[in-house]
Amino acid sequence: MSISKRKLMILKAIIDDYIMTGTPVGSRTLAKREDMHISPATIRNEMADLEEEGYLEQPHTSAGRTPSDKAYRLYVDTLMNVSTLNAEEIEFLQHYLNTKVNQVNNVIEATAQVLSEMTNLTSLVLVPQLEKTEIKRIQIVKISLNKALVVLIFNTGTVKDVLITVPSEMEDSHLENISNWLTELVVNKRLEEAMKQVKYFAKGDLKEHKVFAEQLLGAVLKNLHAQAGKDVVLGGAKNIFNHPEYQNVDKAKRFLALLETKDTLYKILAANNDMEFTIRIGRENAIPELKNMSVITATYRISNEKIGTFGVIGPTRMDYARILSVLHCMSSSMNEIFMHSLEPEDNNYENNGYGSNNGKGK
């Protein structure tokens, strides 16, 4: 059972209007639009049908209609006009990112900021995921009598450190040797491979290194897993107040509480599942607290490997078309930056913006 062309037209008009104004859309206001050549009464009839089919909702009997999650889903899948940023906006975005290229983390934070600024929403950026990055160096440095810092340096420019306890009689030079030996053993490997490698290799030779190295990597893995939730950078939390839906202090508070439980945010972003773009509307989100929110995410790459996710979160009433275009642009800009800053010899990368293969969710 498909919906008539006219119904779709009306539905689109309602959603467009509602996204712009935030107030429930009535038949009269809708009929006033110049491209509407039908009377309010007709619209009312169609609206009643659309409501029955689950596309529209009514806050109360004498209010206009608001789109349901189902309507938004239809909208993003087939109805909306895809938009592109204008030159100034692209310029702004790129300029902003390009001033921060000297540190991976700065790029991440700049991304969060500019993203929230351009969308007027709260942005989330997942830092490069370690499972996909290669170890470049492991360095163990003694910083006090029996404490040492294990520092891991990855090919993405990410640095991780874990504090461990070492026997106080262990000397710097010995730790240095272990560092070098370990590095040689696991260089250009990913973290889990590295662990396997150490277990396997260390079995036979170098017995005195083996135990220590295994313990050490075990501690590192444990700690890095434990702090996975910390790897989400936020931007524009205050933007939530710009939306009339959140003028209610209590709602705003709940939203901010959500943002403080970073594990949840991590789950939200990690659910992206390597899709180039995902859109989750209202109850499509696995997390019940998000039933009135939508999450749109995109991936970014370092050296052509999908290595992280970023996106925005906000009320289901959001300008999906614009946000998607911002994410598109952002995604290519980030990829370009990481390309240039980490692999400048390879300049003929493919254009991966504004493509057609946006694998939208569900």
Place this chain on the structure above:
Amino acid sequence: MSISKRKLMILKAIIDDYIMTGTPVGSRTLAKREDMHISPATIRNEMADLEEEGYLEQPHTSAGRTPSDKAYRLYVDTLMNVSTLNAEEIEFLQHYLNTKVNQVNNVIEATAQVLSEMTNLTSLVLVPQLEKTEIKRIQIVKISLNKALVVLIFNTGTVKDVLITVPSEMEDSHLENISNWLTELVVNKRLEEAMKQVKYFAKGDLKEHKVFAEQLLGAVLKNLHAQAGKDVVLGGAKNIFNHPEYQNVDKAKRFLALLETKDTLYKILAANNDMEFTIRIGRENAIPELKNMSVITATYRISNEKIGTFGVIGPTRMDYARILSVLHCMSSSMNEIFMHSLEPEDNNYENNGYGSNNGKGK
């Protein structure tokens, strides 16, 4: 011209009451307190005087009085009863911190969380300040053809990294040599000393190293300075909603906007100036946006050196006595943790909590 004993008693009662309830205090309610043996009318007269002297304010003619900044200042300096945490609270606090000792940054974040939880305010923690920490190791690692990561490891367990460009023909082994040479040159020095040392030492010998090392350290310094503002960790931003003063969405928004400009927060905390404790009430804060807020800070130590600052921010109506006791307890706990985790051989550290030398601000 000093204030009579009775006036002080009344003022203290008003402040205590206002801190508890948040509603302007009237003469009748005050007279009902059992320890008040004077009539409402008398209190009214005294109140009128106190208002004239600038200690009390009236929201409108027929409301009760509220304390002014001046009153709070008098309160924290001489009037309030100092309190201490009960055993459960101390237990809670220490337990919370002790589960996070395996990474310096975790301790910092745990501090922010537990601090905001125990005070019901927004907490700020400044990470260890590099100016006071010693370099333990400098490691340069090539992560792509012409990019390398400079990683600095400090005695406090802090790790900093900066991305630099290197000539693509430069080999790993050469960078390794420079790393070792540099480390040897600057180990156990602070960052600025290190810079001087490199400039001085490199003048004569090792010409090929000199230019590179100087450029490198220059880039590092520049970048670390640029990101100084990032070194503030926040906790409990949402707590602002618990205060009736911030039920107004607009005010809450402005507060959150303030929290997003970390430079400001950095200034707030850095203004602590190595005082063990500081209290800044309302307009005592240099920043005009804080005219209705108070900031209370404390310092923490690593290896007995004052190395960072933490504190809370909230409406001037806050429970100064309780917050100070939380900060006291927190300060000793943190010092203890860093002592144990970094210098476990030295167990007879001095008790530095609940002392009398709290150098309060102004």
Place this chain on the structure above:
DNA sequence: ATTAGCACTCTACAATATCGAGTGCTAATT
């Protein structure tokens, strides 16, 4: 010097009225 008494002020809150945008239904029109 202190307090009782009193007229006055101002906010918060509840009750009431009004307006306007929107609806569903029915009957007339195309």
Place this chain on the structure above:
DNA sequence: AATTAGCACTCGATATTGTAGAGTGCTAAT
């Protein structure tokens, strides 16, 4: 058969009014 005009009705938003309560300053009595 589809569309539209007309109409009675609903409901939230807003303004108006009245009332209760907590507080004040002033004056006169203690």
